[in-house]
Amino acid sequence: MAAPLAAPTDAAVLEALRAVRDPDLHQDIVSLGFVKDLRVCGGNVAFSIELTTPACPVKDLMKAQAEQAVRRLPGVGDVTVQMTARVTASRPLMGDKGMIPGVKNVIAVSSGKGGVGKSTIAVNLACALARAGAKVGILDADVYGPNVPLMLGVTGQPTTENKKIVPFEKYGLQVMSMALLVAEDQPVIWRGPMLHSAVRQFLFDVAWRDLDYLVVDLPPGTGDAQLSLSQQAHLMGAVIVTTPQDVSVLDVKKAIRMFQTVNVPVLGVVENMSWFTPPGSSERYHLFGQGGGQKIEREFGVPLLGQVPIEMAVREGGDSGRPITLAAPESASAKAMIDIAGRIAQRVSILNAE
Numbered sequence: 001m002a003a004p005l006a007a008p009t010d011a012a013v014l015e016a017l018r019a020v021r022d023p024d025l026h027q028d029i030v031s032l033g034f035v036k037d038l039r040v041c042g043g044n045v046a047f048s049i050e051l052t053t054p055a056c057p058v059k060d061l062m063k064a065q066a067e068q069a070v071r072r073l074p075g076v077g078d079v080t081v082q083m084t085a086r087v088t089a090s091r092p093l094m095g096d097k098g099m100i101p102g103v104k105n106v107i108a109v110s111s112g113k114g115g116v117g118k119s120t121i122a123v124n125l126a127c128a129l130a131r132a133g134a135k136v137g138i139l140d141a142d143v144y145g146p147n148v149p150l151m152l153g154v155t156g157q158p159t160t161e162n163k164k165i166v167p168f169e170k171y172g173l174q175v176m177s178m179a180l181l182v183a184e185d186q187p188v189i190w191r192g193p194m195l196h197s198a199v200r201q202f203l204f205d206v207a208w209r210d211l212d213y214l215v216v217d218l219p220p221g222t223g224d225a226q227l228s229l230s231q232q233a234h235l236m237g238a239v240i241v242t243t244p245q246d247v248s249v250l251d252v253k254k255a256i257r258m259f260q261t262v263n264v265p266v267l268g269v270v271e272n273m274s275w276f277t278p279p280g281s282s283e284r285y286h287l288f289g290q291g292g293g294q295k296i297e298r299e300f301g302v303p304l305l306g307q308v309p310i311e312m313a314v315r316e317g318g319d320s321g322r323p324i325t326l327a328a329p330e331s332a333s334a335k336a337m338i339d340i341a342g343r344i345a346q347r348v349s350i351l352n353a354e
């Protein structure tokens with residue numbers, strides 16, 4: 001009878017794991033310091049891999065590769081891999097100016113004009129990131145059309161604690177909106193200076209607790225409100241929402257320019273309302289034209305993060321306060337938004353590592 005194989009050493013396991021590379025950071029997971037809590041007990045091997053985002057699109061692939069690499073070693077019995085994440089923070093080049101307390105990455109969601117689905121995308125991105133296991137907040141800074149609370153079914157007046165505004169909790173998100181500071185039946189007439197100080201208060205006076213990502217729903221357009229926000233707070237990056245037709249492509253160009261002037265990286269463009277597929281059909285009807293997103297990618301070198309089809313359930317999810325990524329994650333539009341969230345998280349990790 002052959003003698004049982006000796007259990008592998010820690011060093012042998014780590015050596016084997018060097019075969020697994022992070023495709024975004026272009027290094028192996030051992031050099032990156034991602035392998036933690038390695039335990040070899042008899043032939044059984046357990047360890048965790050700590051990624052830079054829980055929403056990593058290649059998480060399952062890396063887990064499978066790691067398992068396989070270790071299983072190939074002689075003398076190995078069970079292999080248990082736990083995937084964890086510690087999200088990296090975006091920092092200004094110098095000092096801490098504009099860092100919002102309690103937030104690692106501020107992601108602004110912007111659009112050239114209203115009605116393109118900016119808030120819908122912002123809310124669903126936040127939900128998708130939270131669903132993946134990240135700690136996420138959403139700030140509704142669209143003073144002219146603050147509809148994030150409605151889309152999440154959040155009502156009531158916020159409370160304060162130690163002179164800070166306490167965000168609401170919904171679906172695991174921390175939620176705050178400009179709308180919640182204004183009585184429902186009052187029109188919002190913000191003048192320039194008032195708007196600036198209100199936005200400022202909003203940014204720095206909310207008691208965000210330990211957020212990986214704060215998604216900010218900006219007012220549409222490229223005016224003062226957007227600029228002042230981009231100058232006062234350190235934004236990790238911006239996501240621009242558009243619809244496929246040509247006019248909105250022009251608006252996107254303006255938005256990209258604006259973020260470039262204030263040195264905020266444009267993480268990419270989301271094309272919303274890209275097509276409609278009637279129930280029972282598989283045909284795609286491009287109601288608002290076609291190719292806008294690709295055109296932006298080609299002409300401005302900004303990645304097209306994804307295309308979201310028109311689905312009745314998206315609007316229903318918004319109206320009922322239960323976003324489609326939570327209500328129907330298997331629907332075509334939810335899947336698109338979940339993919340887009342992963343791609344954004346990936347871009348954040350890459351830029352933060354540079």
Ligand SMILES: Nc1ncnc2c1ncn2[C@@H]1O[C@H](COP(=O)(O)OP(=O)(O)O)[C@@H](O)[C@H]1O
Nearest residue numbers: 114115116117118119120309310311314315318
């Ligand atoms: N992909 C989509 N499919 C169906 N309805 C959508 C989609 N995206 C947005 N909507 C609906 O379009 C309307 C405008 O969206 P909204 O997110 O409020 O736009 P914005 O914030 O840009 O003004 C809302 O009623 C919303 O539910």
Ligand SMILES: [Mg+2]
Nearest residue numbers: 118119142145
């Ligand atoms: Mg809106």
